[in-house]
Amino acid sequence: MKATSLLEKQLLNTIFGKIEHGSLGVRYWDGEEIAYGQARGNIKLMFKTVPRFNFAKDPVLALGEAYMNGDLDYEGHLEDFLQLLDANPQVFAKNGVLTKTVQAMSGLTSRFQAKQNIQHHYDLGNDFFSLWLDKTMSYSCAYFKHPDDTLEQAQLQKIDYILKKLNLKPGETLLDIGCGWGWLIIKAVQTYGVKAVGITLSEEQFQKSQQRIASLNLTDQITVKLLNYLDLDEKTYCFDKIVSVGMFEHVGKKNIPNYLEKVSRLLAPGGLSLLHTITDTTESKPENSWIKKFIFPGGYVPSLREVVWQLPEYDFHLLHGESLRMHYAKTLDCWYHNFSDHIDAVKEKFDDQFVRMWSLYLQGCAAAFRATGLDIHQLLFSKGLNNNLPLTYDHLHN
Numbered sequence: 001m002k003a004t005s006l007l008e009k010q011l012l013n014t015i016f017g018k019i020e021h022g023s024l025g026v027r028y029w030d031g032e033e034i035a036y037g038q039a040r041g042n043i044k045l046m047f048k049t050v051p052r053f054n055f056a057k058d059p060v061l062a063l064g065e066a067y068m069n070g071d072l073d074y075e076g077h078l079e080d081f082l083q084l085l086d087a088n089p090q091v092f093a094k095n096g097v098l099t100k101t102v103q104a105m106s107g108l109t110s111r112f113q114a115k116q117n118i119q120h121h122y123d124l125g126n127d128f129f130s131l132w133l134d135k136t137m138s139y140s141c142a143y144f145k146h147p148d149d150t151l152e153q154a155q156l157q158k159i160d161y162i163l164k165k166l167n168l169k170p171g172e173t174l175l176d177i178g179c180g181w182g183w184l185i186i187k188a189v190q191t192y193g194v195k196a197v198g199i200t201l202s203e204e205q206f207q208k209s210q211q212r213i214a215s216l217n218l219t220d221q222i223t224v225k226l227l228n229y230l231d232l233d234e235k236t237y238c239f240d241k242i243v244s245v246g247m248f249e250h251v252g253k254k255n256i257p258n259y260l261e262k263v264s265r266l267l268a269p270g271g272l273s274l275l276h277t278i279t280d281t282t283e284s285k286p287e288n289s290w291i292k293k294f295i296f297p298g299g300y301v302p303s304l305r306e307v308v309w310q311l312p313e314y315d316f317h318l319l320h321g322e323s324l325r326m327h328y329a330k331t332l333d334c335w336y337h338n339f340s341d342h343i344d345a346v347k348e349k350f351d352d353q354f355v356r357m358w359s360l361y362l363q364g365c366a367a368a369f370r371a372t373g374l375d376i377h378q379l380l381f382s383k384g385l386n387n388n389l390p391l392t393y394d395h396l397h398n
């Protein structure tokens, strides 16, 4: 064995040797198999070659990179692996335990960086996303009323559910911050006769949503803007309702107060806002640097309490909160299933590294919703007091 491969093996052996909770099987490139931790594990990493990445600096990032590059495969369930990461932070954390809070405090995202971050992910091409999203092109957690609902049904149910929570009335104004490909605002206008504004930072989403709106003759009722939500003019706009679905994860820890402030300035007194966002159990978990580097640059998953405690600062009153954790695991399963079904078409557009990266992202996130504290919440709140709302939420389920 060459000296470098021996050194790499010693390093990995030292890292995995610190596992105290759970267990991990590893097959090295020379064929040797070692079981780490306690008891028999259900997950096995198989190094095909000497990995080229810096495990000493950031093991999670290096494992992700080794998988993407085809140096590493695994057998078993990703859920088990993610539980192992959670249970052994001292082994897998970047340079020791650096919490999400500490890392995220280091930078306020500029307008330019925010746009770059969004384009990195969302401007991969509408034809790519349409291969595996449903027909509405909703790119957020769906709502499954029955386990065998199709993805499209579940996405339409999610939109319907959100619009009911917002208690929309004809003639009201609705803002959708991070409107994606526009289906929620289209449904809101068609079903409730509201006037809607949608904002996105993605060029591709902007083009496609404009086309959809024009083809449905809704241009008088809907405006879509290619804009950072922070730049929406408060002197021109005031909305009865504001919704944001799957956008808040891009805001960043330092910008949470700016987001809430902006919503407060754009919302009419007594107005309602619904925030649909991924949340984590605590803000002191190590962040996943692989996801942050390759999938969502600039992303930050807040904890639920981090959002809720700030609401009163802006005179927001929490009315309703709901976790849809298992709905997101199912949504991701559907996306991964569609992605795999269209793998040949994906491979025509992207290289192997990209395909492995997106497979890991979709499967890894599904596993994280199932096995870690990763969650997703819909929070409904009013600006100031609103005494004219239904007394119960029975209408949501009729």
Ligand SMILES: C[S@@+](CC[C@H](N)C(=O)[O-])C[C@H]1O[C@@H](n2cnc3c(N)ncnc32)[C@H](O)[C@@H]1O
Residues within 6 Å of the ligand: 114, 118, 122, 137, 138, 139, 140, 177, 178, 179, 180, 181, 199, 200, 201, 202, 205, 227, 228, 229, 230, 244, 245, 246, 247, 250, 251
């Ligand atoms: C995960 S997608 C969700 C899209 C849509 N709401 C849905 O449910 O399908 C996130 C959206 O947030 C938008 N976004 C992220 N940061 C933004 C910002 N600073 N200003 C405006 N839009 C932003 C993206 O362009 C994208 O449309």
